[in-house]
Amino acid sequence: MQTAGLIVAVAVILAAAAFGVLRRARDGRVRAVSMSSPALEQLGVRPGQVTLVQFSSAFCAPCRTTRVVCAEVARTTPGVTHVEVDAESHLAQVRELGIRRTPTVLIVSPTGEVIRRAEGAPTLAQLRAALSALGRSASAPSV
Amino acid sequence: MLDPRGPRFAAAITTVVLVLVLAFGSGWLVLAQAVVFGVTALWPRYGPYALIYRPLVAPRLSPPTELEPVAPVRFAQLVGFAFATVAAIGYLSGVTTLGIVAAAFALAAAFLNAAFGFCLGCEVYLALARLRAPRT
Numbered sequence: 001m002q003t004a005g006l007i008v009a010v011a012v013i014l015a016a017a018a019f020g021v022l023r024r025a026r027d028g029r030v031r032a033v034s035m036s037s038p039a040l041e042q043l044g045v046r047p048g049q050v051t052l053v054q055f056s057s058a059f060c061a062p063c064r065t066t067r068v069v070c071a072e073v074a075r076t077t078p079g080v081t082h083v084e085v086d087a088e089s090h091l092a093q094v095r096e097l098g099i100r101r102t103p104t105v106l107i108v109s110p111t112g113e114v115i116r117r118a119e120g121a122p123t124l125a126q127l128r129a130a131l132s133a134l135g136r137s138a139s140a141p142s143v
Numbered sequence: 144m145l146d147p148r149g150p151r152f153a154a155a156i157t158t159v160v161l162v163l164v165l166a167f168g169s170g171w172l173v174l175a176q177a178v179v180f181g182v183t184a185l186w187p188r189y190g191p192y193a194l195i196y197r198p199l200v201a202p203r204l205s206p207p208t209e210l211e212p213v214a215p216v217r218f219a220q221l222v223g224f225a226f227a228t229v230a231a232i233g234y235l236s237g238v239t240t241l242g243i244v245a246a247a248f249a250l251a252a253a254f255l256n257a258a259f260g261f262c263l264g265c266e267v268y269l270a271l272a273r274l275r276a277p278r279t
Binding site: 004087 | 268273
């Protein structure tokens with residue numbers, strides 16, 4: 001037995017467990033933010049509607065789930081659209097908007113300002129709640 | 144497309160293996176784990192742990208409710224391969240500290256994947272891309 005190695009193994013598992021629990025609690029949580037940037041227009045965000053801007057990457061399994069959730073929200077909520085961005089091919093905008101990991105979803109107001117931000121995959125309920133707080137509710141209960 | 148529980152199962156075995164590596168300071172065991180990572184990165188469906196999962200574990204579970212793309216699994220295996228290889232070099236060449244540190248990183252990723260379904264590619268790939276491309 002190697003005592004140093006064993007201690008490291010136990011410490012790593014405890015630290016990783018703490019990190020994992022924290023992450024799970026924070027993932028997908030929609031936070032209020034406020035920023036505007038010309039990067040949004042470059043990513044295809046148009047004024048006049050609420051836009052869900054989703055950043056995805058090639059090696060990201062939860063990005064698929066997030067795509068389905070955002071598309072469903074956009075389909076059922078009037079005045080809300082969904083734009084998915086491949087983060088890797090838009091690194092300048094990724095830096096500009098401070099995107100650290102995928103999936104990250106920004107909610108952009110009709111005036112082109114980022115007003116909410118969620119890192120990690122949000123649930124349908126989390127996104128709907130965030131949007132109805134902004135006065136955008138689903139037109140009909142989803143199936 | 145893969146049953147996502149397969150890679151989770153593999154990550155659980157990997158966690159146990161890496162704890163044993165650290166506990167016994169075994170360069171050969173972590174070298175074997177590096178080979179497992181490498182084979183799984185090349186052929187995700189035929190990785191050694193997938194070959195245990197499919198006949199022995201999958202039949203006892205309900206059919207998967209969703210399937211996962213292969214690319215994220217591959218990416219995680221490649222990262223695991225890199226860390227396990229460095230750990231093996233460290234242990235086998237007598238630089239034990241290097242072996243411990245590299246094995247510890249691999250253990251953290253494997254444990255997070257097994258326990259929480261942590262997606263390494265989501266966290267790390269964009270960060271690497273941001274580092275690689277020069278700031279304009």
